[in-house]
Amino acid sequence: MFKYLFAKAEDIPAGSAAVYFGFSSIVWFVIGTGLGSFNAAKLAFPDFVMGSELLSFGHMRQVHVLAVILGWISMAFAMAMMYITPALGNTKLWSEKLGVWNCFLWNVGLSLGLFLLWLGVSSGREYSDLPWFIDIVVILGVLLPLGINVWMTIKTRRTQGIYTTNWFFGAATFMVIIVFTVGNSPEFFQLTGLTEAYLTWWFAHNVLGLWITPVAAAISYYVVPKVTGNPLYSHRIGHLHFWSVVVFYSTPAAHHLMSAPLPEWLKSFASVEGVLILVPAIAFVSNLLLTMTGKWRMFVENIEIKFTITGVLMAIPLNMQGGFQQTRAINWYIHGTGWIVAHAHLALLGFSTFLEAAAVYYGLQTLLRRKLYSLGLANFHFWMLLIGFTTYWVSMTIAGLIQGAGKIYEVPYIDVIIAEHPYMIARWVGGTMVFLGNCVWLYNMYKTAIAGTAIPEGRLPHELAYER
Amino acid sequence: MAWKFDNPLHTLCTDDQNEAAKKVWEGESLGGITEDNNRLPQPILGLLVLTIITAFLITFPLWGQRPNAQIYEEYIALMDSPAIKGKSDVEAMDYIVSTVKASGSQWAALQERHPLEMDDLRLIKDAVIELQRQGADLREYTVLGDRLVLANFEGNWIPDGKGGERRQRLQPWWDKGYTIDIFFIVIFCVACVIVVKRLPDYGWEPTHHGH
DSSP states (O other): OHHHHTSOGGGSOTTHHHHHHHHHHHHHHHHHHHHHHHHHHHHHSTTSSOSOGGGSHHHHHHHHHHIIIIIIIHHHHHHHHHHHHHHHTTSOOSOHHHHHHHHHHHHHHHHHHHHHHHHTOOOOSSSOOSOHHHHHHIIIIIIHHHHHHHHHHHHTOSSSSOOHHHHHHHHHHHHHHHHHHHHTHHHHTTOOHHHHHHHHHHHHHHHIIIIIHHHHHHHHHHHHHHHHOOOBSBHHHHHHHHHHIIIIISSGGGGGGTTSSSOHHHHHHHHHHHHTTHHHHHHHHHHHHHHTTTOTTHHHHOHHHHHHHHHHHHHHHHHHHHHHHTSHHHHHHHTTSHHHHHHHHIIIIIIIHHHHHHHHHHHHHHHHTBOOSOHHHHHHHHHHHHHHHHHHHHHHHHHHHHHHHHHHTTOOHHHHHHHHHHHHHHHHHHHHHHHHHHHHHHHHHHHHHHHSOBOOTTOOGGGGTTOO | OOOOOSSTTTOSSOHHHHHHHHHHHHHOOBTTBOBOBOOOOHHHHHHHHHHHHHHHHHHTTOTTOOOBGGGGHHHHHHTTOGGGTTOOHHHHHHHHHHHHHHTTOTTHHHHHHSOOOHHHHHHHHHHHHHHHHHTOOGGGEEEETTEEEEOOOOOOEEEOSSSSEEEOOOOOSSOHHHHHHHHHHHHHHHHHHHHHHTSOOTTOOOOSTTO
16 A cells, blocks of 8 residues: 555556455454454453453443444445446546545554544543544545545546436535534534533434445445346435435434433424434335345355345344334333444444445455455355344343343342343354454455456456356 | 426426436446336335334324323322321322322323332422422423423423513423424425436336347
8 A cells, every 4th residue: 555655646556445445444344343352251251351441341342333433334435435436437536546545544543543542532422432633634534535536536427327326425425524523513612511412412323324324325226236237126216215314314313312301392303203214224125125136046146145135134123123212112211221232233233234345345356356265255254244243133132121121120230230141241252253254254355365366357256256 | 407397296307308318327337237217116105104104103292201290299199198107108109099090180191101109209299399389380390310300391482470481391292393304204205206206207117238
């Protein structure tokens, strides 16, 4: 990467930025899930690694969360944008050099931010934990350059139309800058009290709703038609999905604070909008599953489709949970419990991770022009991720219900801890499976880069998956 | 940009515009990807309508609210009753609850949804009596453990008894949050219909690369 930072633009091979982002995202995924496994071990075995304040759960939790969101998920998004946006416009990335710098600054800024978080330099607000000067680095050095590259690539496209995926990419890169800037305003302007609480959850909700969810969905709008060769089932449903994300996903932030003294009308409004998150979900899932018509065998045979359709199917329980758990009656029971942790992992480790993994698998093979080193290892990765995640999700959901009952019926805290202990161990087992699967993935992609069979001109990687 | 309004649910474009759109649609390859022009399947449309109705039904009428102080007024009035003298807390509470229920209290449903114990009643008793002495409307006060706090509903402006005005803090059967939701949904549906009706009618399907 370093040799291209100061190289002439024409000397930088097309796809370089996407490849660097792709490998960076996998490395951050290994780091992020490794930290998650470590943290889960501390909850499952309270005596695990004692004596160091820096290795306590309070120092480590937010490092795991931000490593996964800004490292794995967002870098995988950047990777996807760097190769999908130009591909859909029949053009090149607007600036490969900007992309390489973007990747460099992203890795440096995130490393610095996570190091500071680890030391305890934190805003103290969940999800927007990074201190204000790192927020500025993220906005100006990470998100803005990414946005400029995406917008300019769309602007300089050589097609008349803009495909659905690029609507989402263009809009999401714009919206995430607004979300980061406004959502971190409590720290920029020393806002406190209810304003701080609301903006904290406005940020957290919209990072999910206007960045992670739409970009992950946009990726699948590319991968499924591209790999299956089927046309996207409906351009019209794409419109319904896009605009319902904008209208219904941007508004329900108050449903994260249903027990706070916000105006009740705001909570009523947010609660209805929260259920209406199902509108984009239904549009998205139906459009993709109908696109699969006649190609369902690929759900078994093809690794990219396997990941993508699993992610698409996870959007169903994800949005059913998300839609209903925020209503007053249900939120009263599960708020502040492991149920919410399970839901957050269903969104980030389930739904979006499976979609991004497909994009990274497909993108790296396409850009490196090399066939996957080992399909067996890729399948191993898939099942480790799926079984590990499911173990995590089920165990944390049960633990959340136990905690909710304990909260409502005022069961002594220590009794709740004892009751949920087996599920904390299961959580650690599930998380560790994900971590180990990712280590295998990193190895597989490294070997693909250096020893994968070259893909002949005019062929696509998935066409060769079963050829020797 | 011309618009056609004679058959708005069929198409809002002129024939020329539709023909131009079809030509681009069929002739253009977006990185090797093509799109069909299918309509939303009717069962899915039904599911969306059901979702919108459910969104209101499951949050209305403000399910899961905290209890207000009014629903415990009758309980507190019975706390000093001679009939509970000598009873244990559990027996006394059973007596209070069954007596109030038998009297046909209008708060029976809320009392059942928000049960409490004698110790809880003791914690709020003095505060309830003080508010009664001030002539306050107990329905405006939310019970938060041992505290009674003015609820955060934003009702009509009413005289505050001191020459000014204040918000009424009663739980409404309907609040403006739902009104805003209806506004959002209507605008969204209208905008979506306009967007898709600017496309060629769904009765037309593109052929991709000659097949």
